[in-house]
Amino acid sequence: MLQANTIRQEKERIIAGLKKRHFQDLDVVDRILALDDDRRKFQAAGDDIQAEINRLSKQIGDLFKSGKAADAAALKDQVAAHKEQLKTVLEDQESTAVQLEELLISVPNIPHESVPAGRTPEDNEVFQDWTKPMPDLPKDAKPHWELAEDHGIIDFPTGVKITGAGFPLYRGKGAILQRALINFFLDEARAAGFEEIQPPLMVNADSARATGQLPDKEGQMYYVEKDDLYLIPTAEVPVTNIYRDVILEEKDLPIKLTGYTPCFRREAGAYGKDVRGLNRVHQFDKVEIVILDHPERSYETLDMMLNHVRGLLDKLELPYRILRLCGGDMGFTSALTYDFEVWSAAQERWLEVSSVSNFETFQSHRMKLRYRPENEKKTQLTHTLNGSALALARIVAALLENNQDSFGIRVPEALHRYTGFDRIP
RNA sequence: GGAGAGUUGGCCGAGUGGUCGAAGGCGCACGCCUGGAAAGCGUGUAACCGGCAAAACCGGUUCAAGGGUUCGAAUCCCUUACUCUCCGCCA
Secondary structure, eight states, rough: OOOOHHHHHHHHHHHHHHHHTTOOTHHHHHHHHHHHHHHHHHHHHHHHHHOOOOOOOOHHHHHHTTTTTTHHHHHHHHHHHHHHHHHHHHHHHHHHHHHHHHHHHHHHOOTTTOOOOOOSSGGGGEEOOSSSSOOOTTOOOHHHHHHHTTTTTTEEEHHHHHTTTOOOOOHHHHHHHHHHHHHHHHHHHHHTTTEEEEOOOOEHHHHHHHHTTTTGGGGOOEEGGGGTTEESTTTHHHHHHHGOOOEEEEGOOOOEEEEEEEEEEOOTTTTTTGGTTTTSOOOEEEEEEEEEEOOGGGHHHHHHHHHHHHHHHHTOOOEEEEEEEOOOOOOTTTTTEEEEEEETTTTTTTEEEEEEEEEHHHHHHHHHHHHEEETTOOEEEEEEEEEEEEEHHHHHHHHHHTTTTOOOOOOGGGGHHHHHEEEEE
């Protein structure tokens, strides 16, 4: 969430940014500034009254001690009058603050200057295209859900029986391939200097709010009412929240974390051929990378994360392209997002497998994640970044489809030491 | 799940109505001492909001969270969360 101060100081930039997002309610900016002014007026008034009450209370104490109870009683009446006054001021301040908070939380992050204009996914900029040849598939090439069934490695119907649609059941080499990919991704992240985290898979509302899933994506998360907990839609939530309400030292930055978790997403209302098989599921595995870094170098860090993901896809020998999301298609909390898409040869479409974003201070403000600059007293908000590195289900879809031949499926070499086999079946 | 005890600053810990943003210790920073270090000595060491664009300074808030009693609450009362101990259950 943006800070009222930032909006006051950089009003023009904020409005331009909101326009780029095609955010409708532009005069929310003026309403925020007006409420913020009110809030500060109420606070100044309240502080003055409270200071007077504090002063009088001290006097009363002194009077009692020196045995002048009658004088004290007169002052008590004064305090009582001030308290009445204070009560209404505090009520006004509180309701103003609540309204201000509601407005602030409704405002999305401001896009980075490099974010392309545009409204829909079609307007996203192809930041890096695939220039090498595409896989040459046999005439009777099959989509991954047929391949998976043929080779008995993913059992969709039994997943439906046990749980419901969108909960795939992996068997035999299919299950091993999952494990192999997870270990491969984790090892690569560790080699790149990320600390491995194994976080809780459920989070409380405070955590979901801090990273921005609440209130924006409430309907996307599975919610356990009895215990008031949410199943995580991504490791980003528990991993970033490690540093909620923390003040770091400047020298501690950057902090680089990685974690594998299953991810749970309700994906309500999604049906049809675009979501068949592994294209969109309610539970999938993902290795996430999270970085907390200094505001001055967060965009270099974003580039570094891009390189990390490129390396993974290169090693998996998958054709991919990178999109720079346009203002209208970016997530609510992000300032700049790159999506990685792999080519799914049998379906002849691109599948999103990674989303790498810089949130600047949007999450850290909600999260109260700060750092103390060297030799300075005042704390600053840290920048937070994260990316998938990588999400499994669609990677598996592409691996199966792109590497099929008339005998089965070839496993890319980088995975052999993890799978223990080089072909399916 | 049942019973009991707790929750105070970066950490440990004192504090049962005013002199408490909070003793003391540890840690950390700076200085003295030293050839250099350790030890010792001294000084300092929370966050947030507002006045204010910033610094100095001033005001306000914060002793798990929220509410209440009181002129005045870390301290008394209520609610909630969490932690620990014992019992029960258990991968």
